[in-house]
Amino acid sequence: MSYNTLIVSKKAAIAKVTIDRPKKLNALNKEMIQELHEAFKVLEKDSEIKVIILTGSGEKAFVAGADISEFADFSVKEGGKLAAQGQKLLFDFVENLSTPVIAAVNGFALGGGLELAMACHFRVASDNAKMGLPEVSLGVIPGYGGTQRLPQLIGKGRAMELIMTASMISSDMALNYGLVNHVVTQEELIPFCEKLAGKISNNSPVAISNAIKAVNAGFMNNKNGFATEIEAFGASFGTDDFIEGTSAFLEKRKAEFPGK
CATH class of the missing domain: 1.10.12 (Lyase 2-enoyl-coa Hydratase; Chain  A, domain 2)
Structure with a gap:
């Protein structure tokens, strides 16, 4: 199956899904959400695939937020529908996928990008990664599960501060907070995730x-x-x-x- 915004590859029992909009810093749009849903759905049904690694193309961004141009003129009803459909199609779908998904965060993971990483079963970050939920600086709040998953992962107080200040944190701080499990160099990121995936794939x-x-x-x-x-x-x-x-x-x- 071919995609416009993704590259899907397989090696033994491990699949790698690469978000591929480098000119837009892999910004999340409607087409990508639909294609990610389809890709995960297909891989979950593939009995040979035991683990999925999700990452972004290039060295700058995992997903540097949502494509704001797609919803800048939305009404209240349209905004609510956008969040509801996105959560159902992708974020909740990934969280409840029966095949483990590791987020390999290879740069900026902001807004919807961080929300996507948090929907994965756990996260590994490169040492140049930056993470945050800057939505309130645009007059909106995180709409793809960010206000729920971030407190679960790092605690209510830290989540409140990060959301209200719209700040970015480094990979080291994310590790300290428990937002990511490991921090490695950019070059080590995929091999490290593949090693973890190999350990997982040995189990039932x-x-x-x-x-x-x-x-x-x-x-x-x-x-x-x-x-x-x-x-x-x-x-x-x-x-x-x-x-x-x-x-x-x-x-x-x-x-x-x-x-x-």
């Missing part, structure tokens, strides 16, 4: 999918995380992956998970 994809559901449930007001965990734990005993994993452990060999 069914168990990982259930773990994602259980962890996410703990952050949803209408879900009981503990109950979700108990249910998913019990269901694990009925999977081929459980049979293979326990058999491999007892037989002292490497597990070859069928993903069922």
Whole structure:
């Protein structure tokens, strides 16, 4: 499948999705949101793909915000629809994807770009990365989950300050805040993420999918995380992956998970 705003490549059990609008610093627009949805949907159905790495083209930006020209003249109704559709199509979709998604933040991740990185299951940043939610400087607020996911990741007080000041923080500060898991050089970013992805791909994809559901449930007001965990734990005993994993452990060999 070909895309206008993305480059999708595969290597063994790892897929890499590269956002490719370098002249616009990979700014997020409607077409990109739709194409990202389609790309993630296709990759989730690919049984050979165990991990997805999401990054931006070039060395300047992961995604340097949304394309403001697309919504500068929107009405109240149109603005609400923009946020609702974007969250459903992409941000919530990625967060709840059964295949793990690692954000390789290779430069500016601002506004919708940071919101996209936060929707991924975890983040690794290059040492030149800058992150922030500058929306209030435009007279609007983060609309793709930023006011919800940022406090979950770094705490309410720090999130309030970052949103209200519209400030950017460095990758080192993001690491200190817990916004990213690791900081590496630009050259090491993709190889480091591929190494992490390799470790993940050695494990049961069914168990990982259930773990994602259980962890996410703990952050949803209408879900009981503990109950979700108990249910998913019990269901694990009925999977081929459980049979293979326990058999491999007892037989002292490497597990070859069928993903069922």
